[in-house]
Amino acid sequence: MWGAATPTPQRLEYMLFTQPFIELPAVIIVRNKTQATLSLKELKGLKIAVISGYGIHDYLSLNHPEIKLDVVSDISTGLKKVSFGMVDAMIANIALATHYIEKDGISNLRVAGKSGYIYKWGLASRNDWPELNKILQKGVDLIDEREKNEIYRKWVGLKIASSLTFKDFVLPVLSLLSLFAVIAIIISNRVLKKQVKKRTRDLQMILNSVGEGIFGLDLKGQTTFSNPAAQKMLGYSLEEMSGQNQHSLIHHTKSNGEPYPNQECPIYLALRDGKTHHVAEEIFWRKDGTSFPVEYVSTPIIEDKLPVGAVVTFRDISKRKNDEILLKQYSNSLERSNRELSSFASITSHDLKTPIRKIANFCVYIDDGESRLSDQAKKYLSKIDLAATHAADLVDGILSYSQLGEDTAPYKKIDLNKTILKVKEYLEVEIREVKGKIEFNNLPSIFGNELQIEQLFENLISNSLKYKKEGVAPIIKITHSEKSEGNLQLFVKDNGIGFKNIYAEKIFDPFQRLDGDISKIGSGLGLSICKKIMLAHEGDLTADGEIGQGAEFTLTFKKMIENE
Amino acid sequence: MNRNGLNLVIVDDDQHDYEFLSRMLEGFDLPLKTIWLKDGEEVIDYLEKMASFRDQNSYKNVFIMDINLPKVNGLELIKIIKNHCNAKESFVIMLSGSMSKSDLETAEKNGSDYFLKKPFGKREIDEFSNSLFSKLSSLIEVS
Numbered sequence: 001m002w003g004a005a006t007p008t009p010q011r012l013e014y015m016l017f018t019q020p021f022i023e024l025p026a027v028i029i030v031r032n033k034t035q036a037t038l039s040l041k042e043l044k045g046l047k048i049a050v051i052s053g054y055g056i057h058d059y060l061s062l063n064h065p066e067i068k069l070d071v072v073s074d075i076s077t078g079l080k081k082v083s084f085g086m087v088d089a090m091i092a093n094i095a096l097a098t099h100y101i102e103k104d105g106i107s108n109l110r111v112a113g114k115s116g117y118i119y120k121w122g123l124a125s126r127n128d129w130p131e132l133n134k135i136l137q138k139g140v141d142l143i144d145e146r147e148k149n150e151i152y153r154k155w156v157g158l159k160i161a162s163s164l165t166f167k168d169f170v171l172p173v174l175s176l177l178s179l180f181a182v183i184a185i186i187i188s189n190r191v192l193k194k195q196v197k198k199r200t201r202d203l204q205m206i207l208n209s210v211g212e213g214i215f216g217l218d219l220k221g222q223t224t225f226s227n228p229a230a231q232k233m234l235g236y237s238l239e240e241m242s243g244q245n246q247h248s249l250i251h252h253t254k255s256n257g258e259p260y261p262n263q264e265c266p267i268y269l270a271l272r273d274g275k276t277h278h279v280a281e282e283i284f285w286r287k288d289g290t291s292f293p294v295e296y297v298s299t300p301i302i303e304d305k306l307p308v309g310a311v312v313t314f315r316d317i318s319k320r321k322n323d324e325i326l327l328k329q330y331s332n333s334l335e336r337s338n339r340e341l342s343s344f345a346s347i348t349s350h351d352l353k354t355p356i357r358k359i360a361n362f363c364v365y366i367d368d369g370e371s372r373l374s375d376q377a378k379k380y381l382s383k384i385d386l387a388a389t390h391a392a393d394l395v396d397g398i399l400s401y402s403q404l405g406e407d408t409a410p411y412k413k414i415d416l417n418k419t420i421l422k423v424k425e426y427l428e429v430e431i432r433e434v435k436g437k438i439e440f441n442n443l444p445s446i447f448g449n450e451l452q453i454e455q456l457f458e459n460l461i462s463n464s465l466k467y468k469k470e471g472v473a474p475i476i477k478i479t480h481s482e483k484s485e486g487n488l489q490l491f492v493k494d495n496g497i498g499f500k501n502i503y504a505e506k507i508f509d510p511f512q513r514l515d516g517d518i519s520k521i522g523s524g525l526g527l528s529i530c531k532k533i534m535l536a537h538e539g540d541l542t543a544d545g546e547i548g549q550g551a552e553f554t555l556t557f558k559k560m561i562e563n564e
Numbered sequence: 565m566n567r568n569g570l571n572l573v574i575v576d577d578d579q580h581d582y583e584f585l586s587r588m589l590e591g592f593d594l595p596l597k598t599i600w601l602k603d604g605e606e607v608i609d610y611l612e613k614m615a616s617f618r619d620q621n622s623y624k625n626v627f628i629m630d631i632n633l634p635k636v637n638g639l640e641l642i643k644i645i646k647n648h649c650n651a652k653e654s655f656v657i658m659l660s661g662s663m664s665k666s667d668l669e670t671a672e673k674n675g676s677d678y679f680l681k682k683p684f685g686k687r688e689i690d691e692f693s694n695s696l697f698s699k700l701s702s703l704i705e706v707s
Contacts, residue, residue, distance in 0.1 A: 350632075350661070350662070353661055353662070354578070354581075354661060357661065357682060357683075357684050358580050358581075358584070360684055360685050361584055361683065361684065361685070361689060362580075362584070364685065364686045364689050365584075365587065385685065385686075388685075389684070389685055392684055396662075399662070429687075451665060
């Protein structure tokens with residue numbers, strides 16, 4: 001804020017002004033021996049000092065070019081020039097001039113008359129604080145016309161053009177300036193108080209409404225304030241906490257029952273090292289002697305680069321901890337149940353397999369080629385055999401499907417050419433039976449579980465053999481392409497019966513069959529197992545088919561690790 | 565006493581499987597003396613008895629043993645058998661319903677000489693029968 005300022009265009013850009021509460025004339029100051037009363041007209045051709053940048057400077061150079069101006073940097077320089085006869089006169093505002101004549105002890109000057117230019121002084125304030133300007137204006141409005149005149153007469157006087165000496169001006173002008181200053185201070189105090197009150201209210205509201213406990217500490221580690229949440233969580237009232245050593249009140253013992261020395265306390269450490277300390281889990285003690293787990297942050301309050309206290313915010317993490325325990329329990333029980341399910345499937349399939357095998361095998365012994373049996377008996381016997389075979393396939397499927405997750409053999413580099421050769425050996429009989437052909441050339445190596453990758457190709461190839469076209473020898477082509485993103489794709493393409501492409505996803509579902517032919521019944525899990533294996537290798541398996549044209553399976557290996 | 569014959573010890577707790585196997589062996593027409601033991605304890609008893617008659621007994625012992633046995637697991641039994649007899653005196657054929665690769669590896673590591681999957685259906689029965697027949701024949705010739 002500025003006590004007395006004239007609004008100029010430049011100042012108006014960043015300041016707000018009250019209405020002028022006083023108007024001061026710019027006067028013509030000359031040496032004592034110049035007796036005449038002067039006005040601007042008489043100054044023509046004379047050398048006149050003005051202060052650079054002041055309102056009068058602009059005014060004179062614009063309206064009175066006939067006057068020779070000696071522009072000085074400040075009033076004291078100008079006054080001295082008049083006093084020493086270096087210029088003929090100076091034009092400056094009466095109050096300012098009076099003050100400096102007194103200050104510099106210049107005794108040979110007098111006011112010779114008004115210049116016609118008038119300083120209109122108001123109170124100026126920052127324009128981003130418009131309320132202040134309004135308040136100031138109110139203050140100024142309180143001074144009525146009569147009082148203004150009185151102030152002016154009393155403190156400045158109107159002895160211009162008479163032989164008034166500057167000494168007479170000094171006291172009144174200084175007093176006037178002091179009065180402005182006092183008014184300004186009172187007004188700005190009132191504004192500040194209001195602001196402080198509002199801020200305090202806002203802060204109080206925040207402290208009261210947050211869910212986190214907040215308390216303040218002084219350098220001795222004693223509680224200076226606490227918010228309602230802190231009081232509620234700890235069970236202490238503000239009075240009970242204030243002035244108490246916070247650590248020995250609520251932080252005295254660790255969760256393992258050992259005493260917690262002051263020196264180790266991260267909250268207090270903030271008071272010493274001036275750094276913020278965050279602790280994810282410790283316990284605080286309530287008034288009733290119980291404890292609860294907390295997460296807290298101790299932030300030092302720094303003044304002049306030194307900690308003067310700390311603010312601690314904390315949160316009760318019991319619920320989070322309980323949730324974590326619950327989650328862990330759920331995850332354990334899920335894991336257990338998965339394990340049980342898997343071992344149940346494994347045991348069941350194992351035990352089921354034996355009686356099924358016996359059914360099938362004794363069927364063979366009954367019909368051992370000696371034709372004692374009727375044709376009908378033979379026919380039904382072969383159906384029993386077929387059903388037993390199917391049952392065994394299902395059981396095998398369930399067994400390997402359930403055991404997929406259990407195999408945690410480490411991944412290694414697998415040469416797919418070797419894998420296919422191995423699989424060809426396993427499936428030798430099946431391939432020979434249908435005169436099948438498996439074509440592959442220069443397949444890459446991949447990184448994976450060897451047994452699972454073998455099973456993957458075994459299932460895919462036997463699937464293609466099974467769904468061959470009637471009377472057409474199956475040809476299975478295995479090719480690959482390396483994609484730019486480092487992915488590797490393998491294609492297993494056959495010339496079998498194919499399938500409608502709308503079933504492209506369905507064929508991977510467990511126990512899905514697209515063909516009703518009973519002789520083709522398998523475990524119903526072959527392709528499901530393939531899909532599961534590919535997913536376990538962070539890859540994917542998709543199918544493409546066309547009725548009568550064959551099927552193509554695309555295996556995408558996402559992570560291709562070379563030379564490991 | 566047939567000096568070139570085999571002591572064939574079938575170790576299986578499942579009577580049906582034993583019957584199935586012994587009928588197949590009957591058809592082989594080989595000089596075999598078949599003994600049926602139901603579990604590991606019986607095998608250990610047998611081994612102890614056999615040791616005391618070792619000098620008179622020139623028969624070669626061939627164990628046809630199921631992997632899943634009560635009391636002592638078949639895979640463990642291989643070691644016990646191999647510890648009792650020297651390699652020339654005993655030959656162990658493991659039978660398993662599922663050709664689990666880890667079982668196969670363990671069996672081989674423990675000293676099993678041969679591994680056969682329990683057959684399922686006509687084709688596998690024929691294959692099994694052929695393999696077993698030729699293996700036993702070769703053992704008889706060697707001994």
